[in-house]
Ligand SMILES: Nc1ncnc2c1ncn2[C@@H]1O[C@H](COP(=O)(O)OP(=O)(O)OP(=O)(O)O)[C@@H](O)[C@H]1O
């Protein structure tokens with residue numbers, strides 16, 4: 223699958239841009255602040271209906287305009303698709319696929335799958351557990367139809383349980399049956415979320431280890447799922463019984479702290495290299511390549527799940543890697559995916575044997591093909 227045509231109107235610093243791409247590796251250069259990341263962001267938005275930077279509609283629409291328009295023509299094995307997203311300052315965004323309006327994100331997110339790697343992804347390894355949970359959830363949101371709804375129901379129930387617990391700290395004699403109902407509901411949704419995440423980790427962990435081994439010859443890397451009760455459940459069957467046991471055990475603590483201290487909202491994804499936690503012991507380069515390996519896992523997982531090759535959007539990846547790792551990365555990507563690489567300087571590719579099928583220069587929100 224590849225992106226053939228992209229059109230932007232009033233998207234951040236792009237007043238109007240129209241671009242044609244070929245399948246293969248595309249290089250986008252430009253000085254700082256010219257619009258490279260914005261361009262990749264718009265492609266990601268067309269892929270899954272949100273900004274990879276977590277930006278709001280207000281931030282995306284050109285400062286002096288009331289709407290932003292993104293249009294993509296994607297070519298897959300089963301034909302061409304045209305995706306159009308219009309963001310409006312007053313709300314009421316519009317999505318069209320082949321000119322037909324779509325109400326839900328789920329009706330278009332798998333048409334043009336994309337994976338983005340950005341400098342911020344260092345947080346996947348260096349940041350707190352929430353970054354790693356979001357990584358898994360971001361994949362599952364696209365790969366499992368019922369996952370977004372499940373997550374929403376869990377969050378809602380969690381908020382209800384927390385507010386009940388909060389009121390109980392002031393009136394300790396009050397209600398127990400309602401608490402039991404919320405707790406059981408939470409365990410039911412939470413178990414399913416954990417099962418999804420654990421299955422995903424199970425599916426990608428060997429891939430993660432092999433990417434790290436590839437980048438750091440002979441190194442022993444590990445990815446694992448750690449429940450909030452500090453135990454790696456042995457099996458999916460284990461999850462629910464362990465969960466219930468620990469919820470009961472932690473009830474006093476929950477009441478004292480006026481919050482739910484156990485559950486998938488507190489779980490962690492362990493990333494180790496040579497038996498040591500990458501978050502605390504890894505070098506900056508090891509952490510960056512671990513984050514990149516996680517994105518490679520995402521790419522391969524979505525590829526297998528969807529049966530079409532996602533776009534790989536690599537924002538400013540070259541400046542941080544040494545020559546050997548750059549060569550390894552380019553070799554690994556090969557020509558299986560349409561890959562877009564941004565860089566402030568073309569010299570970052572010196573010494574790397576790369577077959578580029580399109581070079582673009584971004585300057586002040588306009589793009590030129592070289
Ligand atoms: N809503 C908006 N309206 C107009 N301009 C915007 C909007 N949002 C961001 N910009 C502008 O877009 C530019 C940043 O673009 P972008 O982040 O794509 O740069 P970049 O080429 O990736 O730079 P760097 O190499 O520093 O990462 C800034 O000049 C910023 O002011």
Ligand SMILES: [Mg+2]
Nearest residue numbers: 258259537538
């Ligand atoms: Mg940038």
